[in-house]
Amino acid sequence: MIGATIADLHNQRREVVEGGRTIYNEPDRIIIRDPGGQAYVRGNDLYRFRYGARDIRTDTIGGETRTVVIRPDGSEVITVVGPDGSLLRRIRRDPGGREIVIIDNSYRDPRSVGGFYVDVPPPVVNIPYDRYIVDAEEASPDVIYATMQAPPVQRIDRRYSLDEIRYSPNVRMQMPSIDVNTINFETGSWTIPPDQAARLQVIADGLNQAIQRNPREVFLIEGHTDAVGNEVDNLSLSDRRAQSAAELLTQQFNVPAENLTSQGYGEQYLKEQTQGPSLINRRVTIRRITPLLNGGQASLPPPPPGTAPPR
Numbered sequence: 001m002i003g004a005t006i007a008d009l010h011n012q013r014r015e016v017v018e019g020g021r022t023i024y025n026e027p028d029r030i031i032i033r034d035p036g037g038q039a040y041v042r043g044n045d046l047y048r049f050r051y052g053a054r055d056i057r058t059d060t061i062g063g064e065t066r067t068v069v070i071r072p073d074g075s076e077v078i079t080v081v082g083p084d085g086s087l088l089r090r091i092r093r094d095p096g097g098r099e100i101v102i103i104d105n106s107y108r109d110p111r112s113v114g115g116f117y118v119d120v121p122p123p124v125v126n127i128p129y130d131r132y133i134v135d136a137e138e139a140s141p142d143v144i145y146a147t148m149q150a151p152p153v154q155r156i157d158r159r160y161s162l163d164e165i166r167y168s169p170n171v172r173m174q175m176p177s178i179d180v181n182t183i184n185f186e187t188g189s190w191t192i193p194p195d196q197a198a199r200l201q202v203i204a205d206g207l208n209q210a211i212q213r214n215p216r217e218v219f220l221i222e223g224h225t226d227a228v229g230n231e232v233d234n235l236s237l238s239d240r241r242a243q244s245a246a247e248l249l250t251q252q253f254n255v256p257a258e259n260l261t262s263q264g265y266g267e268q269y270l271k272e273q274t275q276g277p278s279l280i281n282r283r284v285t286i287r288r289i290t291p292l293l294n295g296g297q298a299s300l301p302p303p304p305p306g307t308a309p310p311r
Helices: 006-012 045-049 141-148 162-167 194-213 231-253
Strands: 014-018 021-026 029-033 039-043 055-061 064-070 076-081 087-093 099-104 133-135 177-180 219-223 260-264 284-288
Touching (some): 006 231, 021 231, 029 231, 039 260, 045 064, 045 076, 133 141, 141 177, 141 194, 177 194, 194 231, 219 231, 231 260, 231 284
Parallel strands (some): 219 260
Antiparallel strands (some): 021 029, 029 039, 055 064, 076 087, 177 284, 219 284
16 A cells, blocks of 8 residues: 555645535545535545456446456456446456346435435434444454344335445444454554454454355445544545455455445544544444345345336
8 A cells, every 4th residue: 555654645645626625636545525524535446356366457438437357266346437436336247257236336316315425314223232333352253243144223215325325324324333443553554463464354254154145245344543633634544444454354364355345434433532542443343234235125136227216
């Protein structure tokens, strides 16, 4: 990765203002602050698919860029992005040519309005708190595995796009999550020390079991920081922490890269309410989002664009 700590990126960051939005460009991601003050980070996760690839092909047709990563066993992962670099679709094709659509981010529900923020009430949670937000350090492998396949805490009333899930906290919170507090990050760093990497084994086992059971499962890895430092640094840093965890899960534990997606949230969701340094707040969280992507029909592929969401 570029740089070793967030301070290394300062002289590589470029700031521009376009249409009232402030855009901070880094070599491998952008941070956008809207006129209303809301800020978010957007990275490019194609890097994760290059690990162990036999060949990579990229074509641009009609404004869409299609990257095909060919693996040693002949299977392919196809990623389609739009003209602005945003993910549209991710597909896995097996050596026999059968395709599974894992993510269809081009779908927009007819009821969605405006941007990707969905204003829904917080979910009503009727399960024990320690099964809703699972502590990886305390939980048994059985609990972690069960959480990897747990249903939403309430009925999902429509399909959501990946971007709606990324940028709408009350949508995400309809799914239980696992706080991966078995790994700790130094202040300003996204490196996972080698002695801590092995602590992801139980998490990886749970992910792999869930994906073997349903090859369409999608898990969101969320990165978080403490409140030390500025907002832009923390968004970038948290996104890199999520990326580090996703890379490690694939490279060391063979979790399929296409079943993972990552997003950084900076200091927005502090677990320990302090403005000072906090190891608890420097964390990653894993959440199964398949039912959100598929409108609650978790075992089914996403319906093709233009079809009505399940009732």
